[in-house]
Amino acid sequence: MQQVREELPDWRGGGVSVMERGHREDDFLRCAHEAEADLRALMEIPDDYHVLFLHGGAQLQFAAVPMNLAAGQSLTADYVNSGHWAALAMAEARRYLTVNECATVADAGAVAMPEEGAWRRGGDAGYLHYTPNETISGLEFHRVPDAGDATLVADMSSVILSRRFAVRRFGLIYAGAQKNIGPAGLAVVIVRRDLAARAAAAGAVPRVMNYAAQAAAGSMVNTPPVFAWYVAGLVLRWLRKNGGVAAMEKQNAEKSSVLYNCIDNSGGFYRNRVAAAWRSRMNIPFTLAAPQLEEAFLAAAAAAGLAGLRGHRAAGGLRASLYNAVPPAGVLQLTEFMNHFRQTRG
Amino acid sequence: MQQVREELPDWRGGGVSVMERGHREDDFLRCAHEAEADLRALMEIPDDYHVLFLHGGAQLQFAAVPMNLAAGQSLTADYVNSGHWAALAMAEARRYLTVNECATVADAGAVAMPEEGAWRRGGDAGYLHYTPNETISGLEFHRVPDAGDATLVADMSSVILSRRFAVRRFGLIYAGAQKNIGPAGLAVVIVRRDLAARAAAAGAVPRVMNYAAQAAAGSMVNTPPVFAWYVAGLVLRWLRKNGGVAAMEKQNAEKSSVLYNCIDNSGGFYRNRVAAAWRSRMNIPFTLAAPQLEEAFLAAAAAAGLAGLRGHRAAGGLRASLYNAVPPAGVLQLTEFMNHFRQTRG
Numbered sequence: 001m002q003q004v005r006e007e008l009p010d011w012r013g014g015g016v017s018v019m020e021r022g023h024r025e026d027d028f029l030r031c032a033h034e035a036e037a038d039l040r041a042l043m044e045i046p047d048d049y050h051v052l053f054l055h056g057g058a059q060l061q062f063a064a065v066p067m068n069l070a071a072g073q074s075l076t077a078d079y080v081n082s083g084h085w086a087a088l089a090m091a092e093a094r095r096y097l098t099v100n101e102c103a104t105v106a107d108a109g110a111v112a113m114p115e116e117g118a119w120r121r122g123g124d125a126g127y128l129h130y131t132p133n134e135t136i137s138g139l140e141f142h143r144v145p146d147a148g149d150a151t152l153v154a155d156m157s158s159v160i161l162s163r164r165f166a167v168r169r170f171g172l173i174y175a176g177a178q179k180n181i182g183p184a185g186l187a188v189v190i191v192r193r194d195l196a197a198r199a200a201a202a203g204a205v206p207r208v209m210n211y212a213a214q215a216a217a218g219s220m221v222n223t224p225p226v227f228a229w230y231v232a233g234l235v236l237r238w239l240r241k242n243g244g245v246a247a248m249e250k251q252n253a254e255k256s257s258v259l260y261n262c263i264d265n266s267g268g269f270y271r272n273r274v275a276a277a278w279r280s281r282m283n284i285p286f287t288l289a290a291p292q293l294e295e296a297f298l299a300a301a302a303a304a305g306l307a308g309l310r311g312h313r314a315a316g317g318l319r320a321s322l323y324n325a326v327p328p329a330g331v332l333q334l335t336e337f338m339n340h341f342r343q344t345r346g
Numbered sequence: 347m348q349q350v351r352e353e354l355p356d357w358r359g360g361g362v363s364v365m366e367r368g369h370r371e372d373d374f375l376r377c378a379h380e381a382e383a384d385l386r387a388l389m390e391i392p393d394d395y396h397v398l399f400l401h402g403g404a405q406l407q408f409a410a411v412p413m414n415l416a417a418g419q420s421l422t423a424d425y426v427n428s429g430h431w432a433a434l435a436m437a438e439a440r441r442y443l444t445v446n447e448c449a450t451v452a453d454a455g456a457v458a459m460p461e462e463g464a465w466r467r468g469g470d471a472g473y474l475h476y477t478p479n480e481t482i483s484g485l486e487f488h489r490v491p492d493a494g495d496a497t498l499v500a501d502m503s504s505v506i507l508s509r510r511f512a513v514r515r516f517g518l519i520y521a522g523a524q525k526n527i528g529p530a531g532l533a534v535v536i537v538r539r540d541l542a543a544r545a546a547a548a549g550a551v552p553r554v555m556n557y558a559a560q561a562a563a564g565s566m567v568n569t570p571p572v573f574a575w576y577v578a579g580l581v582l583r584w585l586r587k588n589g590g591v592a593a594m595e596k597q598n599a600e601k602s603s604v605l606y607n608c609i610d611n612s613g614g615f616y617r618n619r620v621a622a623a624w625r626s627r628m629n630i631p632f633t634l635a636a637p638q639l640e641e642a643f644l645a646a647a648a649a650a651g652l653a654g655l656r657g658h659r660a661a662g663g664l665r666a667s668l669y670n671a672v673p674p675a676g677v678l679q680l681t682e683f684m685n686h687f688r689q690t691r692g
Contacts, residue, residue, distance in 0.1 A: 059554050060552060183573050185569075222405035222406075
């Protein structure tokens with residue numbers, strides 16, 4: 001943010017802000033290419049994958065993925081229904097192809113997914129779609145599913161750059177930028193070239209959503225979200241200089257472990273309902289044994305400088321989101337506050 | 347830009363930038379509502395029109411308009427082909443409905459549109475689409491066409507807020523934000539409520555592009571482009587405090603007139619090829635009688651602090667864009683430079 005502020009009046013010596021510069025000027029093209037190169041380096045993206053920086057966030061991709069991959073043909077796709085975001089992705093996909101809900105999140109005492117062996121996979125599915133992390137319920141897949149002959153597609157909005165993924169295992173990865181990359185209004189799509197090429201024949205896909213067209217145009221079929229791309233570039237550069245994804249992975253494991261320990265050692269005062277094997281390192285929802293204390297908890301937290309702890313309006317309760325931008329010290333401050341609140345109000 | 351910079355480290359007392367704030371927090375909702383209220387006031391938008399702030403720029407609307415208005419039914423629409431942008435809008439529309447190209451820009455000595463009486467309107471057209479200003483050829487419609495029984499739809503990307511329009515004459519107005527409103531990555535859609543409601547039944551429209559769904563969700567079906575919306579809000583507020591659209595209209599007429607006079611009084615050294623009745627006040631392309639001087643012109647202009655004068659790569663030549671953000675003094679500086687260049691190099 002400091003760099004954004006310093007560069008705002010005069011970006012790269014042009015006398016105006018990056019927002020006021022043309023997206024085809026050399027300075028912005030260089031900035032755009034640097035962001036792509038940094039993302040490729042951070043995620044070790046193979047050369048036979050396109051990296052696209054697109055308008056619209058992940059939810060537009062919920063539609064773009066089936067539109068591009070079905071490419072006007074009749075297609076069935078397997079969708080893993082892990083919760084809120086997966087269900088939204090499925091609802092969009094149903095507009096464009098046949099969705100086979102091959103696995104559904106269960107809540108028998110604890111929130112968990114069925115084991116992969118029990119998934120009802122469609123034999124003819126064109127792709128398998130899953131959501132590695134559900135931000136509202138706080139459920140995360142710690143293993144990448146085996147898609148078999150199908151193409152694996154993942155909505156990585158809330159886990160991209162938070163841990164290492166072998167990109168080669170995926171045909172298509174997409175992510176809204178606003179969690180671990182940059183500001184809202186930008187989606188990153190990493191798509192194997194042969195899959196993107198399939199979209200060239202997809203007549204009903206809006207051109208700015210067409211992966212083949214955007215790949216051919218360097219993500220500039222239309223004016224891209226220049227400012228969001230620029231800020232994303234700063235974040236990616238910072239990440240490379242600070243240990244890359246491996247360092248984030250280690251830090252995120254430690255951060256989440258500190259908070260889960262605080263919850264699990266609270267004698268039931270705090271409670272997280274996700275089965276241990278499926279607990280998210282990014283989003284940790286919890287409830288109070290005494291729900292009537294929730295508002296007092298939030299008020300005391302805000303007074304201590306801890307904001308953003310209210311659970312998603314679809315779930316209620318409380319939630320801590322520990323994205324890359326949250327430093328370990330912030331989690332320590334949170335757990336100290338939680339312990340103190342428990343001791344005084346428990 | 348100064349205000350953006352000042353507010354970046356601590357927006358509305360939250361201790362972080364607007365980019366880092368949740369889009370459902372009260373502060374951002376207030377900012378979003380203020381932007382809508384300011385736009386409604388500036389354009390005198392009647393209450394039976396929705397105002398939507400959407401992802402993706404105008405080109406996504408090239409597809410969204412026919413997808414929403416056809417709503418899965420068979421539909422014919424009249425499109426006025428005035429040039430580059432109109433042609434792109436038509437190409438997108440053809441994916442979703444039957445396009446009747448009812449008028450085509452002509453270039454017999456000068457660039458001009460056929461008179462409205464000669465347009466080949468389809469009797470059963472669901473809507474009439476036109477592009478009030480073509481930024482590349484520099485052609486502008488100074489009168490709003492009479493759509494008759496059809497709904498009038500306009501791509502106002504490069505003229506919104508540059509002059510007054512009677513919104514009531516339109517069923518749907520859309521505009522990419524990056525010309526007269528704010529940063530790239532935001533589109534404004536002003537749509538009559540009955541037309542938006544039609545989209546509720548449109549099964550193949552991605553939900554974030556569906557006008558009915560976005561209207562019901564206050565443009566927040568998904569995380570909106572928060573930063574672009576915020577900057578747009580600052581521009582709209584500034585515009586209200588500085589005379590509104592009427593003041594801009596007057597200033598833009600004067601600015602363009604100064605530049606056209608400079609061109610027309612150059613004894614043929616500079617030339618604009620658009621017929622007088624169709625000349626744009628926003629984008630003024632011109633050529634040099636001696637095209638080999640173009641690079642020298644651009645270099646001398648850049649040295650004089652005048653950037654952005656290269657013509658669009660689709661057209662070549664030179665071009666001055668006089669959007670709202672360009673002050674009258676900037677145009678005077680430009681014409682002084684042009685006169686001096688002509689006197690020394692002519």
